[in-house]
Amino acid sequence: MKYIEKLRKSGLRPTKQRLQICEVLFNREKTFHFTINELEQKIKNHTSSKISLATVYNTVHAFEKKGYLKQIPINSSETYFDTNVTDHHHFYDLKEEKLIDLENSDVGPINILKKLTEKRLNQLKFL
Amino acid sequence: MKYIEKLRKSGLRPTKQRLQICEVLFNREKTFHFTINELEQKIKNHTSSKISLATVYNTVHAFEKKGYLKQIPINSSETYFDTNVTDHHHFYDLKEEKLIDLENSDVGPINILKKLTEKRLNQLKFL
């Protein structure tokens, strides 16, 4: 499997559960935006063996810590995660009712016009 | 009081609790970014009479519905609200560890460089 080494390199043991979750998360063409419960459903469809909810949480947090997943700041009762860990922008497609990724290069520079000191500017993180 | 008419116009009865909460929320110079619990603390400091937590939630949601408050999309266990209901940007000041408002006019236009149909573009909402 292609994920075994990836996990080992990160100091994570390549368990059956983690490998299955890797398949669901990363073996796809496009970015995946998901909640824990959506992920759990996908896992159920993908495999016959059951993975406990606690493990799904544990694994997602472990992957987040290692930089393989990112949380998405959004107003929802459930936390959203993103397999696209680049620094990118989210747009909401009102018609299709889903999040769209646009890379920084797709959006062009954010120009702060307001007068702020150089020092101040550099300590700002665009949300 | 200056808030009585504002509430009446919105179809909200100007109760003692709502007026007190208005004072805390809106009688200030700068934008206020807050959680329900932070607001509760401010209310405690501001007034002698106690307002129940349920009322704080009710009022904040009523004000949000009427357009006097806005939720802020952010990753936190608590929901953040904003007294600045203009369509504006949030930056995080890493040094001061707090959210900064920059108005759209302070940031300049967001240029989507990626090729998308006009129709598609218009149904996108920048988050």
Add this chain to the structure above:
DNA sequence: TTAGCAGTTTATAATGATTCTAAAAAAGTG
């Protein structure tokens, strides 16, 4: 002014996403 309705407040319970716990299972090591 007052009766009565509708809207509001309140304490408390319920909900639900997430985290914690601790015991069992699995993986790494030699």
Add this chain to the structure above:
DNA sequence: CACTTTTTTAGAATCATTATAAACTGCTAA
């Protein structure tokens, strides 16, 4: 295999938020 460390797991605990329903308040028609 023997041993240690990490991981999984079911279930309990936590905590922000919402629901409930009874008491209270504001409004207004008569």
